Amino acid sequence: xxxQNRQAQKDRLMAESDYHCNTKGxxxxxxxxxxxxxxxxVILQIIKRMEEQHEEVMRHLSRLDPEMARRLGMDxxxxxxxxxxxxxxxxxxxxxNS
Numbered sequence: 124x125x126x127q128n129r130q131a132q133k134d135r136l137m138a139e140s141d142y143h144c145n146t147k148g149x150x151x152x153x154x155x156x157x158x159x160x161x162x163x164x165v166i167l168q169i170i171k172r173m174e175e176q177h178e179e180v181m182r183h184l185s186r187l188d189p190e191m192a193r194r195l196g197m198d199x200x201x202x203x204x205x206x207x208x209x210x211x212x213x214x215x216x217x218x219x220n221s
Contacts, residue, residue, distance in 0.1 A: 185192035 181192055181196065184195070
């Protein structure tokens, strides 16, 4: 009987330890997720600023040299299309779709 009581006490201590460990892990995971959400927001702000600056540069360039602005616009579209095609290829190879 005393052995069973000691084992029960050990089991309670282990359960309590596991509970505290799990609680701490959940808190750390929540903190990491909040940090990642913040990083996403910052990255989106940076992208928006870059797009605005790009549009401004293209406006200035189109006033100075419309032909060069047109060619640069085409180059950017081609690069974007290549990136999209590469992503689709990678996605299909990951999922096993060919």
